[in-house]
Amino acid sequence: MLGELWGTGNLFRLALPDTFLGYFLLLIDIIFLAAILLHFSRKTSFNSIFEKWQWVLGLSLAGFITSQLLPIPLPFTNQSLTPFSVFPLLLAASFLNPLAVLIVGAATGLGQSLGQTNQLFDVFHFAFTGLLAALLLQQPFIGRLYHFLRHPIVSGSISMILPAFLLGLSTLVISEAGFSLAALDQSLYTSNNALLLFLFEGFINGVLVLIILKWLPNLRPRQTLIPSPTQRSLRRQLIGNFLAFSIFITIVVMAVVFNLSISVSRRLVLNQMAHNAAIASSELPDFQSELERLVDAFDNTTLFTSSNPVEAEVSLEQIYNSSLLYNQLIVVNKELTISAQYAPGEPEKLQLSEEEKLALNAVFTTNDRKIVTKNSSSVEGLSFIVPVMDDGETVVAVIGRVTQLSINNLIVGIQGVTTDGVGFIVNEEGQVIAHPDPTMLNAYWQDEENGRSLSIETNGIKNGAYQFYESKSNTRQLVYYLQEDHDHKWTVVVSTPYAVVLDLSLDIGRPLLIILLVVVIASFIQLTYQSQGITEPITEMVTASKTMAAGGNWTPSIHAQRDDEIGQLSQAFSQMQRSMKKRLNDLSLLLNVSSDVSTNIDL
Structure with a gap:
């Protein structure tokens, strides 16, 4: 980033794809670009580019600069708003030929790649975007719709839908998750966020282009308007209108079905997460009661403060036998040295972890109990530290190390929502005390941090749900948390990849979408056949009229056995035809009679 004035990326480079699908998409882009160049080179001479080479060079350089000029970071997404990103591209699309616009678009995409994404795809995708804008701005067809599409604001906004879609597609093919639901989730998240930004950028830059065209009216050449291709044939017009309407309805219905299925699927997944969290939460009071037994065992403090370690070890053995929760019991004095221990299977002297030493200092200072979690493989995962009081002062502390199996039993029930789901427990201080990943122990958790809150039923308990974007896996996560204040102060948290919601929504929406596509295809076939029945009789009448006008066959040739308007x-x-034939025959007969009479008179 150059002083936060240009670009948002840390590396100023172009990178090739890392996946096979990435290279495949890149190959498709190259083939498509070559086909476009071949098509327009037949209609447009390359000399026309050189005739306006100043404009092409200037707008290409401007497009490269403005593509990442003054990026504005947005809090709700990991992308930035660049307010002037496509202004030179849209301006070029308003009056330059398509080949020149491709060059300006490629320069704009190059700036986007170097300044932000570092992906080669943007060079091709913004070239295609510029071509689409040129086709919309320079189309010469008659009609209110086409006039509306020639407006810079409209064409600019519509054109920017394409790079948003292509960005999602490129994200899908280069994802480290492969062609999977996690990659699809990453693609949808990226595309949806980019769509709003690109639409806004297209609108703003369209306004700027409109101002320039008003200021320089001769910059955009006047066009001779012609009928659109659909207006040159009734059948083509019927089919074209039907296709346009069908595509619009299909997109709307697919969007509605997809969003409804997402909503239903998310609700089902959250209900399952809430059910599992409630089961795990119901087991926490018993677990805490087992921990409290270590406190209840200290009626006779002299056993633990005695200089005879054997007496203390006997007491520790009794506590150990009365509870299946603890694996090791340790007595520690104020000097943080172990005065007694009971740990079957551990003949050597136990060692205190750094986390336990810090907690012991706090216990001797505040006389409060502490729960310590440790991510070291040499000691157990959770320790319960209890002060042993004498005259209101902590003289020694007893540490009960909980077996890893007991900790795992607490969270095993909340790992089953999905294979990739994670469940963990947080104490009242917000510290993770039970987690399947040992490296996450002692981490602090905060609800709805950098996430979007989701509405759920509370039922009189403290719970909540939200979704957030996890930068580590580049996917969305769905999180549910539950805290029952009446029985305990700990919070049960369940996290599930959003790909689970997508999978379930696809199962729900797939049959509906298949039915919709079948109906559209069947309707198209039926309309094609029906339009043929409309246009063929009209074509026959046109042919017969031309034949009659040329003095050809006047015999009636229309034999439509139909009762409708056609x-x-x-x-x-x-x-x-018959009436005109009869009148012409009568006139011919009259002409012959007149000719005979005239001949007789002349004689």
């Missing part, structure tokens, strides 16, 4: 028109046309 059949009535065909019958009326046939009657007109």
Whole structure:
């Protein structure tokens, strides 16, 4: 980043894809670009580029600079808003030929790649975006819709939908998760966030282009408007309108079905997470009661403060036998040295962990009990430290190390929502005390941190749910937490990848989408056949009219056996043919008689 004035990336470079699908998409981009160049090179001479080379060079350089100029970080997404990113590209699309616009678009994409994504795809994708904008801004067709599409604000906004879609596609193919639901979730998240930003950028830059075109009216050449391709054929117009309407309806229905299925699936997953969390939370009071037995065992403090370690070890053995929770019991004095211990299977003297030493200092100072979690493989995962009081002062402290099996039993029930789901327990201080990943112990957890809150039923308990984007895995996570204030102060947290919601939503929405596609295809086939029945009789009448106008066959040739408007028109046309044929025959006969009479008179 150059002084936060240009670019948001840390590396100023272009990178090739790391996956096979990435190279495949890159190959498709190259083939598609080559096809575009071949197509437009037949219609547009390359000399026209050199005629305006100053504009092409200037706008390309400007596009490279503005593509990442003055990036504005946004708090709700990991992307930045660049307010002038496509201004030169849209300006070029308004008056330069398509080949020149491709060059400006490639320069804009190069700036986007070097300044932010470091992916080669952007060079091609912004070239395609510029071409789409040029086709919309320079199309010469008659009609209110086409006039609306020629507006810079409209065409700029519509064109920016393409890079958002292509960004999601490129994210999908280069994802480290492979072609999976996790990669799909990452793609959808990236594409949805980019869509809003790109639409806003397209709108802002469209306004700027409109101002420039108003200021320089001769910059954009005037066009001779012609009928659109659909207006040149009734059948093409019927099919084109149906396709446009079908595509619009299909997109709307797919969006509605997808969002509804996502909502239902998310609710089902949250309900399952809440159920598992409630079961785990119900077991916590018993676990805490077992911990409290270590406190109840200290009626006779002299046993632990005695200079005879054998008496203390006997007491520790009694506590050990009365509870299946503890694996090791240790008595520690104020000098943080072990005065007694009971640990079956551990003949050597036990060692205190650094976490336990810090907690012991706090216990001797505050006379409060402490729960310590440790991520060291040499000691157990959780220790319960209890002060032994004498005249209101802590003289020694007893440490009960909880077996790892007991800790795992607490969280095993909340690991079963999905294979990738994670459940853990947080104490009243927000510290993780039980987690399947030992490295997460002692970490602090805060609800709804950098996440979007989701509405759920509370039922009189303190619970909540939210989703957030995890930068470590580049995927969204769905989190549910439960804290029952009446029985305990600990919080049960369950986290599930959002890919689970996508998987379930696809299972729900897939049949509906298949039915929709079948209906659209069947309707298209039926309309194609029906439009043929409309246009063929009309075509026959047009052909017959041209034949009659040229003095050809006047014999009625329209034989439409139909009772609808087309059949009535065909019958009326046939009657007109016969009537005109009869009148011409009568006129011909009259002309012959007149000719004979004139001949006789001349004689």
